[in-house]
Amino acid sequence: MALSHALTARRIAELVGGELHGDGDVQVRRVAPIERATTDAVTFLGSARYAAFLGECEAGVVLVSPELAETPGRPAARVVIRNPQEGILALLPHFHAPAPRRPGVDATARIGRGAELGEGVEIGPYVVIGAGARIGDGSRLGAHVVVGDGVEIGDHCTIMPHVTLYGGTSLGARVIVHAGARIGSDGFGYVFSAGAHQKIPHVGRCIIEADVEIGANSTIDRGSIDDTVVGAGTKIDNLVQIAHNVRIGKLCLIMAQVGIAGSVRIGDGCVLAGQVGVSGHHTIGDGARLAAQAGVFGDVPAGETWSGYPARPHREALRSQATLFKLSGMIRRIEKLLGDRE
Numbered sequence: 488m489a490l491s492h493a494l495t496a497r498r499i500a501e502l503v504g505g506e507l508h509g510d511g512d513v514q515v516r517r518v519a520p521i522e523r524a525t526t527d528a529v530t531f532l533g534s535a536r537y538a539a540f541l542g543e544c545e546a547g548v549v550l551v552s553p554e555l556a557e558t559p560g561r562p563a564a565r566v567v568i569r570n571p572q573e574g575i576l577a578l579l580p581h582f583h584a585p586a587p588r589r590p591g592v593d594a595t596a597r598i599g600r601g602a603e604l605g606e607g608v609e610i611g612p613y614v615v616i617g618a619g620a621r622i623g624d625g626s627r628l629g630a631h632v633v634v635g636d637g638v639e640i641g642d643h644c645t646i647m648p649h650v651t652l653y654g655g656t657s658l659g660a661r662v663i664v665h666a667g668a669r670i671g672s673d674g675f676g677y678v679f680s681a682g683a684h685q686k687i688p689h690v691g692r693c694i695i696e697a698d699v700e701i702g703a704n705s706t707i708d709r710g711s712i713d714d715t716v717v718g719a720g721t722k723i724d725n726l727v728q729i730a731h732n733v734r735i736g737k738l739c740l741i742m743a744q745v746g747i748a749g750s751v752r753i754g755d756g757c758v759l760a761g762q763v764g765v766s767g768h769h770t771i772g773d774g775a776r777l778a779a780q781a782g783v784f785g786d787v788p789a790g791e792t793w794s795g796y797p798a799r800p801h802r803e804a805l806r807s808q809a810t811l812f813k814l815s816g817m818i819r820r821i822e823k824l825l826g827d828r829e
Contacts, residue, residue, distance in 0.1 A: 492516075494581060496548045496564035499529060503550065503577055505568035513563040515547040517582055518575055524549075529578065531571035532558065550574045588627070605642065617654065635671070641697065655690075655709050659697035659719065667704040670695065674708035674715075674731025674749060687711055689731060696720075702727060702743070711749075718755065736773065754789060 494502075497511035519528035521537055524546035531550040532541055541549065541560030549562040550571035568574045592598070592610040599617045604610070605624035614628050617636035622628070626644040634640070635654035644662045652658070653671030664670065676687035691710020695717045701707070702725035709715055710732045717723070718737035728746045729735070735747075736755035744762045747753070751765050754773035765771065765783040772789025782796035795804030 494529075494578070496566065499548055499550075499578060500566045502581065503566060503568050503574035505550065505566035505574065507564065507566055508556075509562070509564035511564065513547045518579060519546065521546070521549070526563075529575070530562075531575045533571040599636065611648070623660065629666070638671075647703075653693070653709065656693045656695070658695045659699070661698050662695055663700040665701060665703040665705075665725070668701050669706045670701070671709045672706060674711055676711050676731060676749070691715065691732065696737075699723070705729075708733075708749075713750075724761075730767070742779075 493514040493516045495511060496509065496513045497507060500507040515529045516527050519525065519530055521530045521532060521540045521544050524530040524544055526545050526547045528546050529548040529550065530544065530546040532538065532555050533552050535555060538555055538558045541558050544560055544562060546562045548564045548566060549560065550566050550568050551558065552569065552571055553567055556565065556567045588609060590607045590609050593612045593614065595612045596610045596614040597616065599620065601619045602616045603621045605622055605626065607625045608622050609627040611628055611630040613630055614632045616622065616634045617638065619636055620634045620638045622640045623642035623644065625642055626640050628646045629648035631649045632646050633651045635652055635656065637654050638652045639657040641658050641660035641662065643660060644658055646664050647666040649667050650664050651669045656671035671693035673689040676689065677684040678687060689709050689711045691712055692714045693707055693709040694714050696719040698720045699717050701723045704725055705723055705727040707715060707717065707729040708731040713732045715729065715732055716734045718735055718739065720737050721735055721739040723741045724743040726744050727741055730747060730749040732750040733747050735753045736757065738755060739753060739757045741759045742761040745759045746764045748765060748767035750768045752770040754771060754775065756774045757771050758776045760777060760779040762780045763777045763783065769783060770786045772787060774790045775787045776792040777783060777787065777798065778792065778794035778801065780796065781794050781798040783798045787793050792801040793799060794801045795807065
């Protein structure tokens with residue numbers, strides 16, 4: 488990202504559709520959190536939890552919700568907007584322009600027989616593209632990316648350095664894959680026979696639908712016979728493991744260090760927080776939410792929030808945890824009672 492030009496408070500109000508209060512000519516050049524913003528920055532206040540910071544904040548401009556618009560503070564200009572955080576997201580592209588595109592194929596890249604490259608593709612240093620692979624229009628492949636035989640990459644995808652896409656992988660349009668991810672590798676499947684673990688051949692595909700983002704060093708296995716599928720608009724954090732034959736719905740959020748075992752079904756709009764583990768062949772219903780470090784050993788109904796280990800409905804898990812915390816005090820009282828009787 489390249490640093491862009493300054494914006495006035497007046498222009499910011501126009502861009503976010505907010506109401507300007509204060510000096511409309513004040514200029515800012517970057518976005519910063521409210522506790523560290525200086526006069527050259529725009530920040531935001533959308534929660535009363537952070538209102539105390541505004542009194543010492545030196546930001547040039549603050550985006551503020553209507554409920555907090557009168558909070559005492561030092562910024563030279565305020566822009567009142569219903570959702571300040573969304574406003575900040577809208578401003579970021581104006582401050583940080585994308586890196587310039589450099590269409591073309593680096594001289595060190597290796598292109599396999601029959602591979603097809605779309606219009607305006609950017610192929611970086613030491614990229615390897617296998618036979619019969621197809622790269623869509625406007626897609627970018629960073630240094631040392633490996634694209635297996637027959638892999639399909641849709642239009643306007645961004646594949647960061649050192650990503651490996653095994654044969655049998657298909658990416659839809661506008662997919663982003665961050666550095667070090669491995670997509671379409673064999674799943675962990677064996678049958679014990681003749682005194683050894685015999686490998687189950689994996690011949691299914693790994694299908695990543697449009698607008699998915701996959702974090703750094705995450706791994707998604709291909710299917711054994713069925714396909715592994717990640718639905719459109721789903722966002723996957725760093726260090727996530729998705730096993731063979733898993734099917735993930737649309738618009739899910741899957742946070743860091745989640746592990747999903749084979750043949751799990753996850754519905755649309757689900758949220759799996761950090762370090763959630765899901766054992767194989769279970770179903771997570773549409774819109775379900777799994778709290779951090781939940782261990783799932785059964786199906787989770789649609790729309791419910793589960794937590795704990797083993798995972799259970801969140802309120803039930805909280806009651807169980809509270810009871811456990813009380814147990815040590817109860818034991819001490821019982822021991823004292825027994826001691827008094829001796």
